[in-house]
Amino acid sequence: MSENKRPSTIKLTLEYNGSGFSGWQEQPGLRTIQGELHRVLKTILREPALELTASGRTDSGVHALGQVVSFKTFADPEIFEKIPYGVTSLLRGEVSVLGMQLMPPDFNARFSKHLKQYSYRIFRRRAAPILEKDFVWHVPKTLDLTRMQEATLEVLGQHDFTSLRSSDCVANNPIRTVDHAELVESGNEIVFRIVARGFLKQMVRNIVGTIVGIGTGKIALSMKDVIAAKDRAKAGMTAPARGLTLDWVRYETDIDEEKVHGAKRIFHHELLTTS
Amino acid sequence: MSENKRPSTIKLTLEYNGSGFSGWQEQPGLRTIQGELHRVLKTILREPALELTASGRTDSGVHALGQVVSFKTFADPEIFEKIPYGVTSLLRGEVSVLGMQLMPPDFNARFSKHLKQYSYRIFRRRAAPILEKDFVWHVPKTLDLTRMQEATLEVLGQHDFTSLRSSDCVANNPIRTVDHAELVESGNEIVFRIVARGFLKQMVRNIVGTIVGIGTGKIALSMKDVIAAKDRAKAGMTAPARGLTLDWVRYETDIDEEKVHGAKRIFHHELLTTS
Numbered sequence: 001m002s003e004n005k006r007p008s009t010i011k012l013t014l015e016y017n018g019s020g021f022s023g024w025q026e027q028p029g030l031r032t033i034q035g036e037l038h039r040v041l042k043t044i045l046r047e048p049a050l051e052l053t054a055s056g057r058t059d060s061g062v063h064a065l066g067q068v069v070s071f072k073t074f075a076d077p078e079i080f081e082k083i084p085y086g087v088t089s090l091l092r093g094e095v096s097v098l099g100m101q102l103m104p105p106d107f108n109a110r111f112s113k114h115l116k117q118y119s120y121r122i123f124r125r126r127a128a129p130i131l132e133k134d135f136v137w138h139v140p141k142t143l144d145l146t147r148m149q150e151a152t153l154e155v156l157g158q159h160d161f162t163s164l165r166s167s168d169c170v171a172n173n174p175i176r177t178v179d180h181a182e183l184v185e186s187g188n189e190i191v192f193r194i195v196a197r198g199f200l201k202q203m204v205r206n207i208v209g210t211i212v213g214i215g216t217g218k219i220a221l222s223m224k225d226v227i228a229a230k231d232r233a234k235a236g237m238t239a240p241a242r243g244l245t246l247d248w249v250r251y252e253t254d255i256d257e258e259k260v261h262g263a264k265r266i267f268h269h270e271l272l273t274t275s
Numbered sequence: 276m277s278e279n280k281r282p283s284t285i286k287l288t289l290e291y292n293g294s295g296f297s298g299w300q301e302q303p304g305l306r307t308i309q310g311e312l313h314r315v316l317k318t319i320l321r322e323p324a325l326e327l328t329a330s331g332r333t334d335s336g337v338h339a340l341g342q343v344v345s346f347k348t349f350a351d352p353e354i355f356e357k358i359p360y361g362v363t364s365l366l367r368g369e370v371s372v373l374g375m376q377l378m379p380p381d382f383n384a385r386f387s388k389h390l391k392q393y394s395y396r397i398f399r400r401r402a403a404p405i406l407e408k409d410f411v412w413h414v415p416k417t418l419d420l421t422r423m424q425e426a427t428l429e430v431l432g433q434h435d436f437t438s439l440r441s442s443d444c445v446a447n448n449p450i451r452t453v454d455h456a457e458l459v460e461s462g463n464e465i466v467f468r469i470v471a472r473g474f475l476k477q478m479v480r481n482i483v484g485t486i487v488g489i490g491t492g493k494i495a496l497s498m499k500d501v502i503a504a505k506d507r508a509k510a511g512m513t514a515p516a517r518g519l520t521l522d523w524v525r526y527e528t529d530i531d532e533e534k535v536h537g538a539k540r541i542f543h544h545e546l547l548t549t550s
Contacts, residue, residue, distance in 0.1 A: 016406045063406060087402050096403045128371045130290045130364050131338060131410060131520075244405075 006074040006233045009107050010080065012087075013249075014097035014156060019134050020059065020094055023060040025068075026052075033058070033095065037069065038089040044082055045075040055109045055116060055249040061137065061241030066248035072107035077102070107253065114256045115179060117196055117247040122190040129188075136189065137208075143215035145185070151214045151223035152183040154208055162230040164207050165200035166238070174230075174251065176200060183211070183254065188190065193247070196235035202238050209236035282347040284354065284382050287362075287469040288374040288524075289342045290523040293516065294409050295369055298335040300344075301327075308333070310372065314342065315365040319357055320350040330384045330391060334477065336516030338410065339524035341373065345384035352377070358387070382528065383496035390454060392522040395467040395483045395514065404463075411464065412483075412518035418490035420460070426486045427458040427467065439482050440475035441513070449505075451475060458486070468522070476515050484511035 014037075022030040034052050041050055055068045072230060084097040106112075123129045123136035124143065155164075158177040190200060192208055210226055213219035213236030217235035219226070226234050297305040301313060309327055316325055330343045358379055359372040381387075398404045398411035399418065431441075433452040441447060444449075455470035467483055488494035488511030494501070501509050 010416045015402070017405050084402070092403075093408055094405065098400075098402045125373075127290070127359070127373045128367075129291050129373045130369065131340065133368055135406060169535065 005074060006008040006105070007074050007081070008077060009070060009072050009103040009105050010083070011099075011101045011103045011107060011109065012069045012083070012097055013099055014064060014069060014095055016064050016067065017093075017134070018058060018061045018063045021060065023062070024054050024057040025249075026044055031069045036091055037087065037095065041071070041083070042089055042091070044086040045073050045079055046074060047063050047075055053109045055114060056199065056246075057135060058246055059241050059244075060207075062244045062246065063242075064246040067246050067250040068109045068114075068251075070103065074107075086275055103253070104229050107251075109249070110250050112253065113197070113250045114249050116195055116249040117180075117195045118192060118199070118204045119194075119247050120192040120243050121245075122208070122212065122243065123188055124190060124193070125188040134187075134242055135245070137212075137240050139212055139216075141216050143190070143212070144217065145183075145190070146214070148211050149183055149184050149212045150188070152181050153195070154223035154227070155181050159227050160230055161200050161203055161227065163235045164210065165232070166202040166206070169201035171200055174200060176203070180238050205239040205241065206235055207246060208239035208243070212236060212239065239258075280349060281380070282349050283345050283352060283355070284345060284357070284380050286374075286376045286378045286382060286384065287344045287358070287372055289339060290346060290372045290373055291339050291342065291371055292409070293333060293336045293338045296335065298337070299329050299332040310545070311366055312370065314360065316346070316358070316363055318346050318365070319361040320354055322348060322350055328384045331474065331521075333521055334346050334480075334516050334519075337519045337521065338517075342521050343384045343389075343524040343526075345378065345382055347380075347539040354379040378528070382526075384524070387526050387528065389524050389526045390470055390472055391474075392455075392468060392470045393474070393479045394478060394520050394522050395469070395518050396467075396520075397465040397483070397487065397497045399465060399516065400463040406462075409517055410520070412487075412515050414487055414491075418487070419492065420465070420490070423465070423486050423490040424458050426489045427456050429498035429502070430456050430469070430482055432478055434502050435505055436475050436478055437500065438501050438507055438510045439478050440487065440507070441477040441481070442507050444476035446475055449475060450480070480514040480516065480519060481507075481510055483514035483518070487514065489513060493520075494547060540542075 016033055019093055021033050024033045026032050028036040038050060038052055050071045050073060052069055052071045052148050058064060087095060088095045121136040123138045129136055129138055155178050158175060160174050162174045163203055170268040176198060178194060178196050183190060184191050194204055195206055221234060296308050299308045301307050303311040313325060313327055316334055318321045325345055325346045325348060333339060359375055362370060362372045396411040398413045401415040402412055404413055414479055430453050433450060436451050437451050439448045451473060453469060453471050457468050459466050469479055494511055496509060
């Protein structure tokens with residue numbers, strides 16, 4: 001490691017099971033994804049400290065099929081190839097590295113422009129789920145799918161999402177733009193998917209709670225009216241974390257989708273030249 | 276409970292996660308599905324002992340989306356309706372009762388004529404699975420799908436499956452008839468499905484191990500030749516239990532499929548009149 005060397009910027013794409021973690025963000029005394037990842041990366045790269053940035057913080061219990069994390073390291077690039085297997089084996093069964101790329105120095109998982117998709121799985125069957133229990137919200141009620149579909153379409157576009165963010169959300173600007181939203185039936189489940197550049201705190205879980213409230217009839221307002229009210233009390237409950245998964249994050253710098261999705265080619269570990 | 280009363284015959288359809296159990300069969304000192312189910316049913320029905328029969332014994336670690344179990348009870352039929360919620364809550368997160376039916380006295384989950392389907396999930400992506408890890412076999416190798424498809428079709432029909440049963444299988448007759456077999460790609464997975472009236476010990480896991488061995492090139496013989504050899508040593512390894520799920524069991528006496536599948540109507544608990 002030469003002293004004048006500039007750091008390398010690394011991007012990791014991760015799958016994780018949120019069940020055993022207190023969310024993404026490192027916190028003293030709690031087992032978090034950032035904390036565990038930090039611990040094992042310091043060991044692998046033999047660095048005293050790293051600053052890990054995720055595309056966004058996932059709440060306690062929320063899963064990821066394609067979270068993106070970036071950090072800078074002065075470690076020798078020859079060590080980099082140990083990262084995917086090192087992280088996957090040190091956090092066995094809980095975190096898996098789907099891809100790794102060397103990025104231009106200005107890349108930052110949070111601040112580089114991107115789109116991301118979350119999905120939320122609602123399990124409808126009356127009998128409790130077993131095999132899928134950690135990944136779904138069990139809603140054994142009669143649901144009005146037509147009203148739920150309408151509510152889903154009404155979150156599309158640019159809105160002030162004050163009604164649908166956590167009451168302790170600290171973002172200055174409550175306006176967000178939803179690029180895609182859909183609600184599809186799949187076997188015993190109803191799956192909600194939403195794509196945007198950014199989300200407010202607990203926004204997806206509050207949207208799902210409201211859609212389900214509209215589906216059961218507990219909420220008489222339309223989603224449009226809930227949003228227009230700019231009042232958290234008009235919306236539904238916060239849907240449980242375990243049903244939520246961060247599916248993917250796509251950056252403007254991405255060359256092709258396979259690099260984001262953990263498909264076959266992602267493990268080629270093509271290291272882009274830093275300009 | 277009148278002394279002259281004849282017992283009722285009950286059929287339960289169950290979903291379970293095999294991960295925490297040493298298989299179906301009750302055994303001293305081991306936590307088994309039959310053992311746990313026996314324990315909670317005795318409590319619910321207030322009977323000293325029950326004889327529980329499954330359509331077939333699942334191995335340690337094998338899951339079920341629709342196992343069928345039958346037993347006879349002298350308990351008051353008014354207690355029966357407590358069974359689904361009682362079992363599901365006492366074995367929370369591990370066993371769920373999808374359906375319950377009162378059956379004619381000659382019904383027996385094992386001996387009444389039926390077909391059953393198993394599925395086996397092979398996870399192909401190079402990076403280790405996380406969300407699906409308890410339900411798949413991770414095979415991060417290049418697989419020749421064409422040869423695997425051929426092998427799958429060659430198990431169809433009536434054969435002496437000596438090559439593909441466990442060496443300690445005690446069945447007198449090694450001949451079984453496979454009514455349906457398929458191998459389909461689905462995202463990161465290859466899913467194998469097989470339907471038959473009955474299977475030999477570890478037959479499905481040995482078939483899958485052999486299909487994968489053929490796919491990687493480790494086994495040069497065709498499935499047809501493996502079967503013709505009547506020699507366990509010619510076949511592949513026993514695929515891990517966690518990838519295997521008993522999907523459903525259908526009896527000749529079933530009125531409609533929904534009763535087997537845990538779909539909406541299954542919880543109506545229609546009690547058939549015993550003739």
